[in-house]
Amino acid sequence: MDLDHEPATRAHEARLWRDDGWTAKVIKNGDDDGWAVEMTQEGEDEPALVGPWTMGRDKKNPKPLDSAAFITLVKTASEVLRRHEQQRHALLHKNVTIDSGSDRLRIDLDIIPDEYEPYAELSAHNGFGEELARVRVQPGFKLSRESAADWVANNFARPS
Structure with a gap:
């Protein structure tokens, strides 16, 4: 604003x-x-x-x-915006949890929808929330338990 x-x-x-x-x-x-x-x-x-x-x-x-109608309309419009934002967040941020050895890892995929050069970041976090690795990937990268496990098994090397 x-x-x-x-x-x-x-x-x-x-x-x-x-x-x-x-x-x-x-x-x-x-x-x-x-x-x-x-x-x-x-x-x-x-x-x-x-x-x-x-x-x-x-x-x-x-x-x-009138005042009552306006209050209702504000609540409804705010809810529409909130749902739109939730949907956008769900499209741009995904995560899976996998077991790796004795630790449980959360693998996140965050899509950055840049107008000219969109990309995504793949990151791994341990059970304490500490970041273990972060790499840049194509925005079309498909995050699944299998692709996450492969990334971890390859010592967090950037997926091709």
């Missing part, structure tokens, strides 16, 4: 609610005659959540935003 960037001013309007780093904006649903609400976190260009919004009593205009 840009530290020179002024926080957005608070707004509590029928179709625009801005508070606590989030903006809820009720918009016309392009697909039909209904309405949608988009939730955007401060500093982001794209909304974290876009969903249908309730019609008002006149069945023409949207229901006005």
Whole structure:
């Protein structure tokens, strides 16, 4: 986040609610005659959540935003972002545990998705969490118990 960037001013309007780093904006649903609400976190260009919004009593205009709806929307959008981050973490960080002699080793694969030169790092940790080895590998390296055991058996030499 840009530290020179002024926080957005608070707004509590029928179709625009801005508070606590989030903006809820009720918009016309392009697909039909209904309405949608988009939730955007401060500093982001794209909304974290876009969903249908309730019609008002006149069945023409949207229901006005209010504090309770805004709180619910913030919780929902935050959960969407949290799940997205968990999924991204699961794609980029994998580990297996293997037995090696009298020690149990945790082998980690951390993918670094650099735009120009992506790579991965393979590391081994003993039962106390101490790092025993670390090597750079191709980002497509397939970590399995078998590939981890082979790496350990080869004295942590960089896999080909």
